[in-house]
Amino acid sequence: MTNWNDRISPVVKSVPPSGIRKFFDIASEMEDVISLGVGEPDFVTPWSIRESCVYGLEQGYTSYTANRGLMELREEICFMHKRRFDLDYDPKTDVLVTVGVSEALDIAMRTILSPGDEILIPEPCYVSYKACATLAGGIPVPVPAKAENDFRITPDDLEPHVSPKTKALLIGYPNNPTGAILSKEDLEAIARFAVKHDLIVISDEIYGDLTYGDTKHVCFAGLPEMKDRTILLNGFSKAYAMTGWRIGYALSNPDIIAAMTKIHQYTMLCAPITAQIAAVEALRHGEKYMRKMVSEYDKRRRLIYDGLQKAGLKCFEPKGAFYIFPDITSTGLSSEEFAEKILMQEHVALVPGNAFGECGEGFVRCSYATSIEQISEALARIEHFVNHL
Amino acid sequence: MRELLELLKHDARRPAKELASMLNISEYEVEEKMAKLEKDKIILSYNTLINWDKTGENTVTSIIEVNLTPQREVGFDAIAERIYRFDEVRTVYLMSGNFDLLVIIEGKSMQDVANFVATRLATIEGVTQTRSHFLLKPYKKDGIIIEDKEKDRRLVMSI
Ligand SMILES: Cc1ncc(COP(=O)(O)O)c(C=O)c1O
Numbered sequence: 402m403t404n405w406n407d408r409i410s411p412v413v414k415s416v417p418p419s420g421i422r423k424f425f426d427i428a429s430e431m432e433d434v435i436s437l438g439v440g441e442p443d444f445v446t447p448w449s450i451r452e453s454c455v456y457g458l459e460q461g462y463t464s465y466t467a468n469r470g471l472m473e474l475r476e477e478i479c480f481m482h483k484r485r486f487d488l489d490y491d492p493k494t495d496v497l498v499t500v501g502v503s504e505a506l507d508i509a510m511r512t513i514l515s516p517g518d519e520i521l522i523p524e525p526c527y528v529s530y531k532a533c534a535t536l537a538g539g540i541p542v543p544v545p546a547k548a549e550n551d552f553r554i555t556p557d558d559l560e561p562h563v564s565p566k567t568k569a570l571l572i573g574y575p576n577n578p579t580g581a582i583l584s585k586e587d588l589e590a591i592a593r594f595a596v597k598h599d600l601i602v603i604s605d606e607i608y609g610d611l612t613y614g615d616t617k618h619v620c621f622a623g624l625p626e627m628k629d630r631t632i633l634l635n636g637f638s639k640a641y642a643m644t645g646w647r648i649g650y651a652l653s654n655p656d657i658i659a660a661m662t663k664i665h666q667y668t669m670l671c672a673p674i675t676a677q678i679a680a681v682e683a684l685r686h687g688e689k690y691m692r693k694m695v696s697e698y699d700k701r702r703r704l705i706y707d708g709l710q711k712a713g714l715k716c717f718e719p720k721g722a723f724y725i726f727p728d729i730t731s732t733g734l735s736s737e738e739f740a741e742k743i744l745m746q747e748h749v750a751l752v753p754g755n756a757f758g759e760c761g762e763g764f765v766r767c768s769y770a771t772s773i774e775q776i777s778e779a780l781a782r783i784e785h786f787v788n789h790l
Numbered sequence: 791m792r793e794l795l796e797l798l799k800h801d802a803r804r805p806a807k808e809l810a811s812m813l814n815i816s817e818y819e820v821e822e823k824m825a826k827l828e829k830d831k832i833i834l835s836y837n838t839l840i841n842w843d844k845t846g847e848n849t850v851t852s853i854i855e856v857n858l859t860p861q862r863e864v865g866f867d868a869i870a871e872r873i874y875r876f877d878e879v880r881t882v883y884l885m886s887g888n889f890d891l892l893v894i895i896e897g898k899s900m901q902d903v904a905n906f907v908a909t910r911l912a913t914i915e916g917v918t919q920t921r922s923h924f925l926l927k928p929y930k931k932d933g934i935i936i937e938d939k940e941k942d943r944r945l946v947m948s949i
Pocket of ligand 1: 440500501502503504527573577605607636637638644647648649
């Protein structure tokens, strides 16, 4: 018998499967389970965006587009960055429309990493970062962010992990899984660090529109001298509830975008035209719907933040994305034990913090992208669980 | 205040405890604010949106365009009052355009409603013309889609 496993490339073998999966298989078999596990909006894409795509299909827009994406969409992306962050990107040379931020992450890493190059990845973080770096032939260097800093990364955290091979830094704020954001001052410190070590910065700002209270998202590329050094990634999945459309984009200097376009051209050709048409509508007319969803998340955020504390779990107030990251060490359980027990006993699905890096141990990720009713019920169950250990 | 109203508009039965969490104030403050909104007649009532079709109860709704001759001193208001005082009348709006009042009436049967229009409404002094339209099927009311087929369709996935 052929052992097909032996034929799989060692690099691919070295990448572990996502740790989020484990519990979902059990959860999907259970009735009355409340899932705080998924990282996607419970909203359906706003109707005007869906309708524009339907209209586009009726008009016969079913072809490939330019590799870099529809000019209209690239222009809207640039207008938006000019308007919101006073950033000047040229739609002809500085933008690449991708199949979600996922593709953008992949090709950004493949573009800048040579074999053996190191990329600093603050943890806890989105599960794809390290895998993409490894698959690109680079070496991901995890940098634990400190819980006592509410998981905000600082140059002091990063400095000990720098080596002569360090080529890049990947930051993702507002953060999945912690809900942490970085202030302008925090980001300026990171910018100085990047200049000091001459690093390229990949900034995944997919949750940039999802910030709450009086906090406003600061675009890393908008900091002085950061624009050319930064590969700014963003997309429509979270803010516009468009996860299934698969559409995002990268912004950077013309050389990097041209190089990324080369990979994109040969491996993806272009992002789906249907999603591109919808994205144009989202940028032209979708902001009010987006704001409405954000204000809805904000109410849920306050409800869950309050509820988890009342249940006796310590947590810091998340200011972005739609996750909260409570500390469960007071229960004496590990993250995985906590997640497994609460799923079995109370039918609440959440994700153990160590799925996002070792320093996430002792925490669990709860997504509040779910209805108020479900959140209230989940909170009651969590409280019951914690009080009956 | 606006936030509290928005929350109540969506679901008036939310417990004060939940509202307090979401608004970042105490339960006591929520209750106080609501009492004041009620007292100031900003909150007029807490209604329930019912899909009567599903209950098997028959109700008939008629939307009636009414033309009036305005009266000296009081304009349309006095006639409007004579109309909106009837229990059968659910809604009355003063309109711009081809007619003056939009009146919504609920009754047990078409006969019932037609009778009301002919004997009570059309005979009020100052009412010059009425045009009735019977409502066949509600699709959306007060921002709520009556039979919403869209539900949480998120699938199990691994990231
Ligand atoms: C931080 C982060 N980046 C990127 C993605 C992937 O986004 P997209 O749907 O645009 O590929 C996710 C999705 O969960 C995410 O959480």
